[in-house]
Amino acid sequence: MQKSLFVTLEGGEGVGKSTQLKLLQSALQSLGVTVLTTREPGGSPGAEDLRQVLLFGKHPLSQRSEILTHFAARYDHIDQVINPALEAGTVVICDRFTDSTMAYQGYGRANGHAETLDLINALQAHLGRDPDLTFLLEAPRDVARLRLAARGAPTDRYEQSDEAFHARVLHGFQTIAEQNPHRVKRIKAHGVSPEEINSLIVKEIRQRLQSG
Numbered sequence: 323m324q325k326s327l328f329v330t331l332e333g334g335e336g337v338g339k340s341t342q343l344k345l346l347q348s349a350l351q352s353l354g355v356t357v358l359t360t361r362e363p364g365g366s367p368g369a370e371d372l373r374q375v376l377l378f379g380k381h382p383l384s385q386r387s388e389i390l391t392h393f394a395a396r397y398d399h400i401d402q403v404i405n406p407a408l409e410a411g412t413v414v415i416c417d418r419f420t421d422s423t424m425a426y427q428g429y430g431r432a433n434g435h436a437e438t439l440d441l442i443n444a445l446q447a448h449l450g451r452d453p454d455l456t457f458l459l460e461a462p463r464d465v466a467r468l469r470l471a472a473r474g475a476p477t478d479r480y481e482q483s484d485e486a487f488h489a490r491v492l493h494g495f496q497t498i499a500e501q502n503p504h505r506v507k508r509i510k511a512h513g514v515s516p517e518e519i520n521s522l523i524v525k526e527i528r529q530r531l532q533s534g
């Protein structure tokens with residue numbers, strides 16, 4: 323049976339994660355790999371309901387409640403979708419995961435406050451499922467903002483946050499990458515075509531699937 327692998331895509335808004343998710347689905351399928359692509363917040367019916375609250379809810383949640391709600395969605399997604407797929411030997415690729423909670427809630431909202439980072443780490447440890455491999459797509463915020471404006475999708479609570487918030491988020495992702503060099507592969511996501519980025523990611527995934 324094919325070896326299972328849990329891969330996550332991370333980075334700020336507009337760096338090209340959704341584009342890569344689609345390209346990876348077809349590239350891996352054409353190599354005969356059984357693959358499931360999914361996203362957070364969301365990915366299971368209950369978690370998609372919570373996504374609406376998190377991104378478009380009328381009333382802002384307190385910092386702790388926002389973290390718990392992201393994890394409530396994540397626990398359902400893991401229990402109902404991700405774990406069953408991995409147990410069946412599927413390669414699961416998820417657009418955002420706990421690194422996003424660390425970057426957005428831990429660094430963006432709470433500015434690296436130690437107790438907040440501890441809470442996120444504790445909820446992740448109890449979840450019991452870490453990604454095997456993470457691709458952090460990196461592009462300057464100005465480039466990403468222009469792409470988002472051109473994409474024209476409705477803006478959510480996070481996209482509407484100020485630039486100081488987004489700078490803290492990007493600093494958070496950099497810190498996570500520095501702390502987890504084996505798991506997190508940094509990818510330059512500007513001035514490079516989506517197809518070239520896709521080839522790099524596919525190469526890395528194939529290496530992981532082929533290694534013991």
Ligand SMILES: Nc1ncnc2c1ncn2[C@@H]1O[C@H](COP(=O)(O)OP(=O)(O)O)[C@@H](O)[C@H]1O
Binds near residue numbers: 511515516
């Ligand atoms: N490597 C790239 N170079 C230029 N534009 C890109 C690249 N990757 C994606 N885009 C474009 O940027 C926009 C945002 O990409 P998207 O995949 O939706 O980002 P994300 O999911 O990270 O928010 C889309 O319009 C997409 O076509």
Ligand SMILES: Cc1cn([C@H]2C[C@H](O)[C@@H](COP(=O)(O)OP(=O)(O)O)O2)c(=O)[nH]c1=O
Binds near residue numbers: 363
């Ligand atoms: C998974 C997750 C996402 N988020 C935020 C990041 C994004 O702004 C938003 C998800 O929006 P989404 O549209 O999926 O991402 P993108 O704009 O990159 O295509 O939720 C958190 O704040 N914490 C989390 O744990």
